[in-house]
Amino acid sequence: MWSYALAYLAAGLGAGLVTFGAGFGIGKIAAAAMDGTARQPEAGGAIRITMIIAAAMIEGIALFGVVVCFLLASIKP
Helix, strand or coil, X not given: CHHHHHHHHHHHHXXXXXXXXXXXXXXXXXXXXXXXXXXXXXXXXXXXXXXXXXXXHHHHHHHHHHHHHHHHHHCCC
């Protein structure tokens, strides 16, 4: 019974860490994009598109990490 509890705890902590990392990464991307747009306003459109693509990739990796954490928690020992 303890193995199930520890597996669920580890899955929850892993999913939380993945989500925190993705949020931190997207925040850094947004800050850099705003800084770049402030320095060169005419390049704002290209910077915005690049930022959205990078944020989508980070979200995909974060979703994959969360799914892996919960799949590992569902394995019966």
